[in-house]
Amino acid sequence: TCLWKKETNTLDVAEVESRIKALCQQFPHGITDQVIQNDMPHLEPQQRAMAINKLLSLGQLDLLRNSSGLLYRMKDIQSTSKMKGSDNQEKLVYQVIEDAGNKGIWSRDIRFKSNLPLTEVNKILKNLESKKLIKAVKSVAVSFKILNVKMQRCEVSPLTRRWTFDQDFESEFVEVLNQQCFKFLQSKAEAARDNKQSPMVQRNSSFATSHEVWKYICELGISKVDLSMDDIETILNTLIYDGKVEMTVIAAKEGTVGSVDGTPCGLCPVFDDCHEGGEISPSNCIYMAEWLDF
């Protein structure tokens, strides 16, 4: 028995490490403390902890936690090469962003979580972006904050990506909403007119509050994204600027009495160069000739 004890005492640290590594390779999903203990029952917990710490600091083991305890896993060669050349700070920032998942994270929050100064964080973010590991997305609402999201798919969050796709307005989407709101208001005005009651009632019933318009658009379900009342109001504003709608709804356009543009001169691109006797003149105007033969 004395001999036994002596033998365990002289167990090499390096051997322990290699044994643990072999175990990890045997179980690629990860090994728990229990497994190591079963394999090397004579190993003391202190020695085991030392070996594991050494492997962790060398970056050859990954420490994970699951429901039953700690897991040790062989670190993926690929993932090590991914972060090769990046120092610990970059790794830390990357970890923080990864933890935020698909929603992304504000740069201010990265600073808080990693406790790094602002200049450092910005430099690191630029590096990571050039390595194409993260992506910055601008939001239309708050354009001076930078949002960092992982390179993979991005979820459209209502808060940040309502109108933007690649830093621009989704013009088709806006157009469609524009049309739908206008149609809704128009049908309301027609219904009111057909009612043939006193003019005040007619006019009041042809109103639609922005709440009603918002409800209608939501029910239509043409947008996968939830829109808020403010969004609907900006759309209604564009309709006002189109002259189609007023704050108090009247569906008819105001009468445009006469227009210059029954004639081609109104649309002519060389209007200013046109003189009698010149190269471009009414007598030899091709636009006029076309229009006359129409």
Place this chain on the structure above:
Amino acid sequence: MTSQGVRLCSLLLREHFGEVVEKVGTHLLRGGAQNLRTIIHETGISLDLVKKSLCVLVQHGACVFSSGRKGPGSPTEYRTSCDWILRILRYPRYIYTAKTLYGDTGELIIEELLQRGHLTMSSTVKTVADRLTQNMEEGCCMDYNEVSSAFAKLVETHFLQRCPSMVGPGTTASATPSFPDCYKVPHITLVGRGKRQLCGEDGEDQRNTKKAKTDSQVSTHGDEGICWQVNFERFHLHFRDQAIISAVANKLDQTSSEIVRTMLRMSEVTTSPTAAYTKPLSANEIFRSLPTSYNIPRPILDQYLTLLVDDPMEFVGKSGESGGGMYVVNLHRALANLARATLESVVQERFGSRSARIFRLLLRKRHLEQKQVEDFAMIPAKEAKDMLYTLLSENLVQLQEIPKTPDFAPSRTFYLYTVNQLPTARMLLQNCYKTVGNLIERRLFESKESKRLLEKSQRIEAILASLQASGAEPEQLTEVEEMITATEKQQLEALRLHINKLDSAENQVDESIFLIESYVTSTASTMIV
């Protein structure tokens, strides 16, 4: 006197009065008030031609004369203005309005007066009666009394006015007379009926001329020396009212436009032409004057009036509470809105609806930065920038710089886009003048090209007419008709279509010209100096 205005005036003068009058008129337009000797010297035309041209211009109200600026005794000076000559463009519209208001009789009266410039009542009545009789069936004649009563009605509503009498060389003639007898119809003794003009009967012709001679010897009709002219201002007021009424009808509904029409009719003679508002009318008065076909109960009328007042177009305003509410028609505001709609439609036609959106946005919000324009209009940044720069290069939109520092460093300056309605309207007006000038030139060009063809067709028509009158056989007629080939007939038809199209386009553009001109004059007169 802008260059485009002068060009258009000279085209109009040439078409209606000939080249000599055109030369004299253009010279007066360009040179301001001048006396006879200067005109002769600078245009190189002989004395009596110049005298005759000036007579023509004065007769048609395009030119006025006044005593010289150097004091009494200096030669009279002659003066003309673009506006007076540009009225010629609007003659068809005046005639058409008279037709809608007073029927064929009114139409012909106005036509005669426009053609002759100044005319006495009796000669007008006679000529019009003869022309109407011409178009009536055999055996019917137009009675002079009917024509006289139509004439009197036109004078009552101020569409016609007396020409101011020229007392002596020392008086100043103004273009808009408003002396007390301006609208008094003289008592004339004119009995008879229109004479039908018969052709080809020499014997009857002789008898007719003899009869006419004896007629003029017998009765002098009692109105010698009292000439009448068309009151253009009144027609313009009428057009303006029409524009407002149709805008209200488009915007709201028929009943509201009837109410506005009644209000305008009631203030026709009590409001001066340059007023910004009509005189206040109480709701009671409006209710009483509504046409009986519109059976609107009183409370509904009140509701309509409230709606009109609340409308953002601001056609009608409320000025007090007495008499059930005092209401005025905001003439100046209505004109400004109509002009604004014209501007917006021009931008829309020329540059597309999104540029029009930006234009309307800038009109509403006055001054905006580029970023704000993009946000409000919800147009992607690249496209919005492009559209703004196009509008800027066409001078429809202006840039206002507001510096933060005394050196206008670009990084420290605000650049705001803005639209000024009045200068933009003026610019558009010049474009309209140029457009009408182009249309007239094109029309003259097309007729000149096909001159030979037109002459040929006229000759053939004359031959046909004479053959028919002398009772030729059908084969001879067809033979003559075949002298025009089918292709030539086609060409003639195409030419006729072209010229009609150009004519109607001229009238259309003139409507826009009228709107913008009224807006500009109305703003100029209501501006606080």
